[in-house]
Amino acid sequence: MKLFKFIVLALLGIMGQRLSAQTEVKSPKEVFEMYFGTFVNNDTAVLNRLNDYLRPTVEGETAYQVDFSTMSRDMMKESTENFLSAFSKTTADACRKEAEDYFTAMMGNFKTGKLTIKEVKIVQNEHIEDQKIAEVTYSVSFKVPAKFSDIPTGDIKNVKPEELKKYLVQSVQDFKNADKTVVTEQKFSLYQLNEGGKIYYWNGSPDEIVSGLTDFYFESFGSK
16 A cells, blocks of 8 residues: 555656646746737847747747848838839939938837737647647737828929928927827737747747738828
């Protein structure tokens, strides 16, 4: 009887060790906050923390290699060029700096969006046996102008440099003094990974966060 009791206690001890080892390195809430801080706020310190967290799951490599400075510069250049292409070359050349300031202010308000996590639900992955998914429901609030300054009217190719420049300068101020808060609710999935007896969460398509939020953000400008 003593031997049987010893064996049972030993087995329970082993099971307890295994169960205790299968712990979350970070909660889904904490992991999503790192994804948001990285891909929406573009915070390099948060990116480093996210990569450190995921390193054991990618054989010690860096999961996400993002140069925010280069990415921001390229996006700014592309956005500015696309916007100015609608105007005459003379007007475009004269207003390039103001256009860059305009997109800087616009994206600045986006990057400072405020995150609130509403709910985290753990569900079974229907496609992969023995894998759980953390479904994160969250809301983000942005500050946007309730109303923009009037854009120059008439044939856009005939807009004079001083007219466009005035519009862009005022629009920058509209963003800086944004007087309206808009809120959207979104969902994002984090997939469980078991590595070294520990549970990690990740998603290989973090751009889904940005695409869902930018659609809402740009549609909210100037609404009553």
